[in-house]
Amino acid sequence: MDTEYHRAQASPERFCGLFLDPTNHTHDEFQKAFGPETADSVFRSLYRTSRDDRHYRQIVPEKILCDRDAKKYAFRLRDDRIIETVCIRRRTGTTICLSTQVGCAVRCRFCRSGRQGLIRNLRASEIVQQLLFADEGVNRIVFMGVGEPLHNYDEVIRSIRILRDRKGLNFPTDGISISTVGPVGPLASLREEHLKIQLVLSLHATDQATRDYLVPGMAGYAINEVVSMAMDYGRRHGRTIEIAYLVLPGVNDRTEDLDRLIRWFSGKDVVVNLMRYNGEPSADFKAAPRKSLEGFRSRLESNEVRATIRKSMGNSIEAACGQLAIR
Helix, strand or coil: CHHHHHHHHHCHHHHHCCCCCHHHCCHHHHHHHHCHHHHHHHHHHHHCCCHHHCCCCCEEEEEEEECCCEEEEEEEECCCCEEEEEEEEECCEEEEECCCEEECCCCCCCCCCCCCCEEEECCHHHHHHHHHCCCCCEEEEEECCCCCHHHHHHHHHHHHHHHHCCCCCCCCHHHEEEEECCCHHHHHHHHHCCCCCEEEEECCCCCHHHHHHHCHHHCCCCHHHHHHHHHHHHHHHCCCEEEEEECCCCCCCCHHHHHHHHHHHCCCCEEEEEECCCCCCCCCCCCCCHHHHHHHHHHHHCCCCEEEECCCCCHHHCCCCCCCCCC
């Protein structure tokens, strides 16, 4: 160990070679094993050097597609699985949508990501490296790509700690969001973490039967408990909760749906983010007309519920919400 320690101090690059997967380790883990000076040097080498110098990749860009607003990366993993990552360019900067799993067990009926079910979880390094190798000047991270983040709880939390570490990327907490369908156990655990990241609850329904149909992987979780747990997270951490609500004509846009949203969120520190369906029209689903979305938003706002209509970006390269897949 002494020999390895001094070798590491002399050459952080050679130190990294001692580990098969260095970006899977936190600064604290490096420090406990090799001391603070070497840990600091290693983190600078890992996260503040040219991407071309990183020879320990767990993911490799396989294909890149671009349109005016978005860039989609297809990354090949070491087991030859492919995941997709999207960068969205806005006037306020660039948002990256990170994947957390290969496939997804939730199987939302309006989303392509879960059509093959869950294949495996991503390691923290595979999550972190999506950001490292998407060179876009990112100022906001959303765990909103392929997979349900809270079904891969330990690796997602580890990746956040790595991303936030002041010795490395030092990514600001306010710029990180987890988007989740709200599995209650992991959501309760997230409430107890000292991270204070932003929370997005993918709700998409207001009654149990409709949610069980749209989000079959959440069947058995009481919708009222899911909403309550998300609101509790916001109160505990002083965060505005974002509610993602995909408006599907004839499915979840009824008067009673509006009434329930108003009952839950009127006067609360919540923003309801109304979304349009990005898939192919079918007998089950079609995109809501803009006028309908505006009417839905107007009714919410007139009852003291803050609401926005999310602009869909990346449709031409299949990079919009619900379009990401595994290949």
